[in-house]
Every structure is written in C-alpha cells, then in structure tokens.
Amino acid sequence: MEMTELIVMVDSLSLSPGRDQWKWRWNNNKNFTVKSMYDILLKQDRDYSQPADVFPFKLVWEVSIPTNVKFFIWALLWERVLTIDNLNGQCIAIHNACALCNQCEESINHLFFGCSLVLDIWYGLVGHIARMGGILNHDNPKAFLTNWPKLNNRGIGESSWCLVPYATLWVVWCIRNHIIFENWVFDVEKVIMRVKGTIWAWLDMLCSKVDTRLLTCCGTGRI
Numbered sequence: 001m002e003m004t005e006l007i008v009m010v011d012s013l014s015l016s017p018g019r020d021q022w023k024w025r026w027n028n029n030k031n032f033t034v035k036s037m038y039d040i041l042l043k044q045d046r047d048y049s050q051p052a053d054v055f056p057f058k059l060v061w062e063v064s065i066p067t068n069v070k071f072f073i074w075a076l077l078w079e080r081v082l083t084i085d086n087l088n089g090q091c092i093a094i095h096n097a098c099a100l101c102n103q104c105e106e107s108i109n110h111l112f113f114g115c116s117l118v119l120d121i122w123y124g125l126v127g128h129i130a131r132m133g134g135i136l137n138h139d140n141p142k143a144f145l146t147n148w149p150k151l152n153n154r155g156i157g158e159s160s161w162c163l164v165p166y167a168t169l170w171v172v173w174c175i176r177n178h179i180i181f182e183n184w185v186f187d188v189e190k191v192i193m194r195v196k197g198t199i200w201a202w203l204d205m206l207c208s209k210v211d212t213r214l215l216t217c218c219g220t221g222r223i
C-alpha cells in the first residue's frame with residue numbers, strides 16, 4: 001500500500017535538468033532567516049502572546065558598533081552581564097565589592113550608572129549637556145539607552161554622539177575587568193580618553209566600509 005502511494009506521489013513530480021536547490025518555504029524569497037524560523041515557531045505556539053515590554057532590538061543589532069560589543073549590550077539590556085551580584089545569584093560565592101570605588105556592592109546599575117568614579121566619566125564626557133542629570137537618572141540600561149537624547153546635529157557630530165553611551169558602557173566594562181584581572185589602576189582622565197579613542201576607532205571602521213547606509217550615517221563619507 002505504501003509503495004503504491006509512493007509511486008503515485010513520485011509520478012506527479014516533474015523533474016528538470018538543473019541543479020537541486022534548497023528552498024525555505026516560510027520566507028517569500030525562499031532564503032532561510034532566523035527571523036522567519038522564529039516567526040513560524042511563534043505562530044505554532046498558540047499559548048504565546050507578545051510581551052508588553054518588547055525587547056528594543058534596534059538599540060542593539062542596528063547600531064554601528066563591533067559585533068562583540070553588540071553582544072555585550074544585548075546581555076546588558078537583559079541585565080545578564082556577569083557583575084558580582086549576578087555571579088552570586090548563580091551560586092558563585094565572591095565577596096561583592098565594586099572594583100572601582102570599593103565602597104558599594106557591584107551591580108549593573110551601580111557599575112555603569114551609580115558608581116561615583118563612573119559618574120566622573122559620564123560627566124567628563126557629556127556633563128556640559130544641561131539635561132544630563134536626568135538622562136543618567138534611569139534605573140536600568142534599557143531605559144538609559146532608550147532615553148539617550150537625540151542631537152540636533154548632522155554628520156560626524158551626530159554619529160559620535162550616538163556612539164557615546166555604547167563606547168562608555170563598553171570601556172567601563174573593559175576597565176573594570178582590567179582592574180580585577182590585571183591590577184590596573186583607575187584613572188578617570190585615561191578612561192575618558194579611551195572612550196573617545198574607542199568612538200573614533202568605531203567611526204573610522206564604519207566609514208572605511210563602502211556602504212551607503214554607513215555613508216549616510218557619517219554624512220560625507222570618510223572622516
């Protein structure tokens with residue numbers, strides 16, 4: 001019986017002489033994407049409902065920063081960066097003290113927004129902005145990045161401004177690790193210079209690519 005069904009099924013197929021190709025049926029252009037896979041899985045899950053608080057993926061994946069930094073920001077927005085409080089939460093017993101100020105327990109909010117030494121960095125970079133006190137007064141990384149103000153500027157000024165929070169968060173994390181694992185000494189001026197250098201390096205990397213989207217971002221193309 002099965003053989004008969006197979007013959008009928010095969011008999012209805014018409015073969016062409018071209019090479020075989022993979023086609024992903026759940027995408028209009030027949031190419032596989034993770035998004036199409038994700039969408040079809042969600043459709044099949046009848047119990048799934050869109051969360052009220054949607055993850056701000058554009059703040060991570062559509063920003064022109066290196067991929068490793070995107071993953072860091074992604075983990076930060078999920079509040080999964082391995083600060084000492086998160087390690088303690090995973091039953092890894094480490095004495096919890098901020099590696100920078102050594103006066104408070106280390107948490108994501110303290111390390112990136114509350115630590116007095118990190119506030120010196122933020123104010124050293126953008127303290128001249130009148131609204132900066134309110135901007136830093138967010139209680140989580142998602143709210144902080146979501147509310148980072150737009151700059152009424154164009155070209156490299158705008159591009160640099162958009163990168164400031166990402167570069168600062170990334171450099172603070174790197175410096176924190178250098179202090180813990182390589183006995184670095186914190187120096188606010190050097191950290192600020194490192195943030196500026198990081199922004200410049202990212203812009204240079206961005207503008208060296210021939211990509212109309214990136215050229216738009218940088219205004220005139222090369223710096």
Ligand SMILES: [Zn+2]
Nearest residue numbers: 098100101115
């Ligand atoms: Zn601290």
